[in-house]
Amino acid sequence: MSVLARSFLKKSLLAASTLLLGTPVLAQEVGATLNNPFVCRRPSGVAGTFTEFPLPTEEAGPTSITVGPDLNLWFTQTGSGTIGRVTRDGAVTEFPLPTEFSIPQKITLGFDGNLWFTQLGVDQVGRITPQGVVTEFPLPNPGSAPYGIAAGLDGNLWFTQVAGNRIGRITPAGVVTQFALPTSEAQPTAIALGAGGKLWFTELRGNKVGAITTDGVLTEYPLPTANAGPSGITLGWDGAMWFTEQFAGKIGRITADGTLTEYALPDASSAPVDIIPGPDGALWFVELRGNKVGRIALNGGITEHAIPTAGSQPAGIVFAPPGFLCMDAHLWFTERAGNKLGRIRAVTVP
Numbered sequence: 001m002s003v004l005a006r007s008f009l010k011k012s013l014l015a016a017s018t019l020l021l022g023t024p025v026l027a028q029e030v031g032a033t034l035n036n037p038f039v040c041r042r043p044s045g046v047a048g049t050f051t052e053f054p055l056p057t058e059e060a061g062p063t064s065i066t067v068g069p070d071l072n073l074w075f076t077q078t079g080s081g082t083i084g085r086v087t088r089d090g091a092v093t094e095f096p097l098p099t100e101f102s103i104p105q106k107i108t109l110g111f112d113g114n115l116w117f118t119q120l121g122v123d124q125v126g127r128i129t130p131q132g133v134v135t136e137f138p139l140p141n142p143g144s145a146p147y148g149i150a151a152g153l154d155g156n157l158w159f160t161q162v163a164g165n166r167i168g169r170i171t172p173a174g175v176v177t178q179f180a181l182p183t184s185e186a187q188p189t190a191i192a193l194g195a196g197g198k199l200w201f202t203e204l205r206g207n208k209v210g211a212i213t214t215d216g217v218l219t220e221y222p223l224p225t226a227n228a229g230p231s232g233i234t235l236g237w238d239g240a241m242w243f244t245e246q247f248a249g250k251i252g253r254i255t256a257d258g259t260l261t262e263y264a265l266p267d268a269s270s271a272p273v274d275i276i277p278g279p280d281g282a283l284w285f286v287e288l289r290g291n292k293v294g295r296i297a298l299n300g301g302i303t304e305h306a307i308p309t310a311g312s313q314p315a316g317i318v319f320a321p322p323g324f325l326c327m328d329a330h331l332w333f334t335e336r337a338g339n340k341l342g343r344i345r346a347v348t349v350p
Contacts, residue, residue, distance in 0.1 A: 286314035312338030
């Protein structure tokens with residue numbers, strides 16, 4: 001792996017590594033104006049400004065998005081069964097997958113310098129190199145329906161099985177280990193590296209947030225709101241895990257010891273689905289039905305930005321690639337029904 005790729009991998013997991021040392025990252029929220037010395041000064045622009053990029057393939061269905069070791073954005077296209085790559089200027093390249101109708105879902109960057117993704121329709125986990133070479137790994141059990149995926153500090157990839165009701169672990173060589181959940185039919189959905197090096201995940205139907213150590217020890221935390229439908233999850237700059245409650249229209253926060261807090265969105269039917277920390281110290285999320293990109297401050301204050309394309313169904317969001325020795329002021333998101341990628345500026349730069 002190149003020095004640049006290794007440097008970015010370290011940046012992308014900065015919050016997790018510093019948490020292990022006991023020092024939260026960016027615990028002081030920097031707000032929507034430029035008073036953070038780590039945010040790039042160029043180009044200038046106003047927070048909340050959108051740019052949209054139409055995709056070349058009709059009904060591609062862009063869903064999940066992440067940052068690759070090449071500092072481009074990589075995303076899954078569930079409709080066309082491809083993996084996409086886009087530069088910060090909006091130039092798109094598409095890579096077809098070997099297995100038809102695989103329905104690729106979540107995608108993440110692994111410590112091996114490759115992109116890893118789940119294939120919901122064919123019970124496989126896939127790997128794509130920065131050059132576009134694809135390898136697919138079948139899971140041991142048919143009907144597993146792999147969905148979320150995240151890199152662990154152990155060097156492996158961890159993923160959820162919506163139908164299999166398991167958490168899976170796959171080595172860079174493709175060896176799979178599975179861990180059954182205590183709650184039946186929990187429908188584990190998203191998964192993310194978090195507090196103490198554990199992998200934290202959501203249970204859509206189990207209505208819980210769970211954590212698993214790299215040794216396979218599981219813990220589950222029931223949510224205060226019934227049928228909340230926890231969906232996306234991420235590690236916040238404050239060291240807590242932040243997650244979306246798709247059915248309840250709320251954003252949740254859980255500390256390492258399991259203390260839960262919930263914040264209601266203005267529209268309970270907005271269906272927040274994915275969430276990520278932003279360059280301004282806040283958390284940013286997308287509303288599938290509300291057709292908005294939202295921002296929640298560490299104190300729970302919420303701001304929403306309407307996406308220019310009506311009915312776009314935003315599904316995934318990611319903190320954009322870094323600029324030269326600084327953090328980009330944007331976040332990127334997918335528009336599943338709009339068949340576009342979107343970009344929103346998080347910080348105003350004069």
